Amino acid sequence: MAIQFQDISREKSAALFETAKNFFPGGVNSPVRAFKSVYGTPLFIERGDKSRIWDADGNEFIDFCCSWGPLILGHNNDEIREAVIKQLPNGLSFGAPTRLENQLADLILSKNKYIEKLRFVSSGTEAVMSAIRLARGYTKRDKIVKFEGCYHGHSDSLLVKAGSGLVTFGETSSAGVPKSFADETIVIGLNDTKALEEVFKTFDNQIAAVIIEGVPANNGLLIQDPAYVNFLRKITKDHGSLLIFDEVITGFRLGFQGAAHYYGIQPDIITYGKIIGGGMPVGAYGASKELMAEISPDGGVYQAGTLSGNPVAMAAGIAALTLLAQEGFYEKQELKTRGFVQTLENYIKEKGYVVQIFTIGSIFWFAFTDKTSIKTAEEIDPKSMESYKIMHRALLNQGIYFGPSGYEVGFISDAHTTEDLDITIQAIKHALDIVFQ
Numbered sequence: 001m002a003i004q005f006q007d008i009s010r011e012k013s014a015a016l017f018e019t020a021k022n023f024f025p026g027g028v029n030s031p032v033r034a035f036k037s038v039y040g041t042p043l044f045i046e047r048g049d050k051s052r053i054w055d056a057d058g059n060e061f062i063d064f065c066c067s068w069g070p071l072i073l074g075h076n077n078d079e080i081r082e083a084v085i086k087q088l089p090n091g092l093s094f095g096a097p098t099r100l101e102n103q104l105a106d107l108i109l110s111k112n113k114y115i116e117k118l119r120f121v122s123s124g125t126e127a128v129m130s131a132i133r134l135a136r137g138y139t140k141r142d143k144i145v146k147f148e149g150c151y152h153g154h155s156d157s158l159l160v161k162a163g164s165g166l167v168t169f170g171e172t173s174s175a176g177v178p179k180s181f182a183d184e185t186i187v188i189g190l191n192d193t194k195a196l197e198e199v200f201k202t203f204d205n206q207i208a209a210v211i212i213e214g215v216p217a218n219n220g221l222l223i224q225d226p227a228y229v230n231f232l233r234k235i236t237k238d239h240g241s242l243l244i245f246d247e248v249i250t251g252f253r254l255g256f257q258g259a260a261h262y263y264g265i266q267p268d269i270i271t272y273g274k275i276i277g278g279g280m281p282v283g284a285y286g287a288s289k290e291l292m293a294e295i296s297p298d299g300g301v302y303q304a305g306t307l308s309g310n311p312v313a314m315a316a317g318i319a320a321l322t323l324l325a326q327e328g329f330y331e332k333q334e335l336k337t338r339g340f341v342q343t344l345e346n347y348i349k350e351k352g353y354v355v356q357i358f359t360i361g362s363i364f365w366f367a368f369t370d371k372t373s374i375k376t377a378e379e380i381d382p383k384s385m386e387s388y389k390i391m392h393r394a395l396l397n398q399g400i401y402f403g404p405s406g407y408e409v410g411f412i413s414d415a416h417t418t419e420d421l422d423i424t425i426q427a428i429k430h431a432l433d434i435v436f437q
Contacts, residue, residue, distance in 0.1 A: 007040070008397055012056040014041045037385065037405040038392045048075030050415040053401060061401035062420050064410040068403070069249050070275035072333070072362070073323060074415020080278040083319035087312050095306045100314035107321050108276065108284075114260040115270055115286030119295060120309040124248035124273035125153025127283035128211070130303045131269045132157055134287070135209035135242045137301035138294050143203055145210040145241075147190045149377025151218035152211060152246050160185040190222060191375040193231055200239050209242040209268070210235075214250035214259025217409045219377045221358040221365035229263045236268075242291075248273035248283070252321065253411075254361040255330045262361075278320030280313035329414070333362040337412045340364070340421050347429050353436050355387075365409040366391070368435075380407070387435050394431035400424050 021027035028034045028042065035042040043055040051074055053063045066072070073080065087100075105118060121127050132155070136142060144157060152158040154174070160182045161173040186203065188195040190212075200207065210232060216222035236243040245267040251258040252275045260267055269287045276282060286292070296302045307313075323329070341359045348355055356367045358374065367374060368384035388406030395402055400423075402410055412421075 006397065007393070008059050009057045010041055010043065010055075013044045016044045016056055017041045032403070032405055032408070035404045037407075038389050040393070040396075042404070043396075043401075050074045050076065051413060051417065051420045059399070061396070061399050062416070062424055063401045064412065064416075064424070065401055065403045065408075066411040066413050067274075067279055068408075069253060069363075069411050070273060070277075070279045072253060072275060072411070072413050073278070073320060074413045077278065077320070077323075077415070079319040079323060080316050083278075083315040084280075084312055087315040090311070092312055093307060093310055098309065098311050098314065100311050100318065101309040104276070104314045104317045104321070107318060107325070109286075111325055112257050112286075114257055114266060116289045117292035118284045118286030119292070119303065120314075121283045121285070121303075121305055122281050122307045122310070123153070124246075124271065124283045125155055126305065127248065127271040127273070127285045128152045128158065128244075128246055129155040131244050131246075131271050131285045132209065132211070133303065134269060134285070134291065134294060134301050135244060137299070138291055139208045139240065139242060141206055141208040141241070142184050143186060143206045143208060144184060145186045145188065145196070145199055145207055147212055147216070148187055149190055149219040149222055150211075150213045150216050150246070152213070153248075156181045157185055158211075160187055189376055189378065190216065191224060191228055193228070196232070196235060200235060200241075204239060207239065207241045209244050211244040211246055214245045214247040215254070215262070215360055215363075217249045217363060217365075219407050220367060220374060220380050221360065221363060221409050222375050222377065223358065223360055224375060226263055229265055233265050233267075242268035244269045244271070246271050249363075249409075250361075252276060252324055253363065256321075256325055276317050276321060277313040278316035280310075280316045281307075282310065282313040282317060323414075330361070333412065333414065336416070336421070337362045337364060340412065340425065343425050344428055347425075348432070351432070351436070353432055355432065355435075362412045363409050364412070366406070368406075390435045391428075391431045394434045395427055398427040398430065400427045 017027050026034045033042055046054050046056055051062055053061050132144060156177045159174045159177050186199055233243055245260055247258045247270050251272040254262050271285045273283050276284060293299055294301045337359060341357050341364055345357055354370050356369055358365045368387040385406040392402055
């Protein structure tokens with residue numbers, strides 16, 4: 001008989017949520033936080049340390065959300081914390097250049113052969129938005145191609161979903177996005193070479209760029225074949241368009257040089273997220289010197305931000321990336337993750353459960369399916385999310401925190417110990433027993 005669990009107390013979190021509804025749409029400042037895809041009210045987190053977080057009710061969890069990925073060193077990392085504390089007495093924001101910007105940029109560029117210059121911004125969304133503007137300014141073209149199942153932030157040009165038909169202009173996926181904006185974005189399915197060939201045939205000399213997540217990880221973990229990614233590189237070059245890698249998730253997570261190095265491909269522009277700030281609000285986009293010369297004040301593509309290169313974020317980033325640049329860091333992370341996944345896969349096989357675990361680097365994703373490969377969003381069965389809801393609830397009740405949506409991936413950090421992973425493995429086994437009882 002499957003093991004049952006008593007729900008943890010969420011009394012204080014629930015009260016805070018009710019209060020929050022008076023202040024924020026849906027009671028949250030980012031939609032997925034509302035827990036609408038899983039059971040119960042959202043947890044209000046009080047603090048985090050190493051691999052653990054604690055909520056308002058005093059519940060303790062081993063955290064595999066890691067602030068949606070950037071906390072690859074865990075919560076409250078000693079070096080990052082001390083770097084932030086050291087900077088605080090010197091000022092929080094200047095809106096002027098600082099030595100720290102130079103130091104972090106040098107640390108990144110000296111160890112990343114895929115970009116020659118970069119620009120710091122304040123978020124991944126801002127980085128991608130700026131990369132799109134750069135692509136349009138450089139090519140003097142307007143249209144962008146993106147892929148169904150890839151998320152690139154909430155800027156108007158990219159908050160677009162596929163319409164009907166093989167080759168179609170996108171349709172707005174949010175109120176408030178003008179149709180004219182969506183008409184400049186063409187959305188096609190992933191892993192479909194014929195569709196992209198047709199796009200370039202139909203809209204040749206109009207496409208500024210093709211944008212793809214380094215490894216699509218916002219709608220499941222959709223690991224693409226190297227041959228397909230190489231095809232993207234070739235077809236964009238052949239037609240004078242740019243290839244943009246959105247590495248907000250994969251940058252400095254798969255390795256210091258991200259998915260570009262993983263695939264051995266030189267994108268034209270790469271965007272990064274807050275992992276480069278140790279979890280602080282920061283992002284960046286980078287490219288060749290030639291391309292970045294188009295950015296103001298050198299060129300005519302305008303982009304600015306008072307908090308760009310914020311000194312506290314820069315100090316945190318220097319501390320974080322210094323640790324990530326240490327020899328063997330990423331190999332250790334991948335080995336740890338593979339062992340975790342392999343142990344669970346052995347149990348799944350033994351029990352005959354219909355669930356797959358997809359993994360790359362230190363990222364993993366549970367898919368309740370018998371498919372051994374999922375490369376497109378269309379291959380994910382929406383009904384399988386009911387199984388994830390049950391699993392998520394069972395894990396919370398055992399002190400394990402996964403993202404509150406079955407489409408979200410999980411992350412293993414340097415702070416996760418062998419004991420943490422052993423505890424989590426047992427909890428997942430019990431959770432799967434409940435799902436498949």
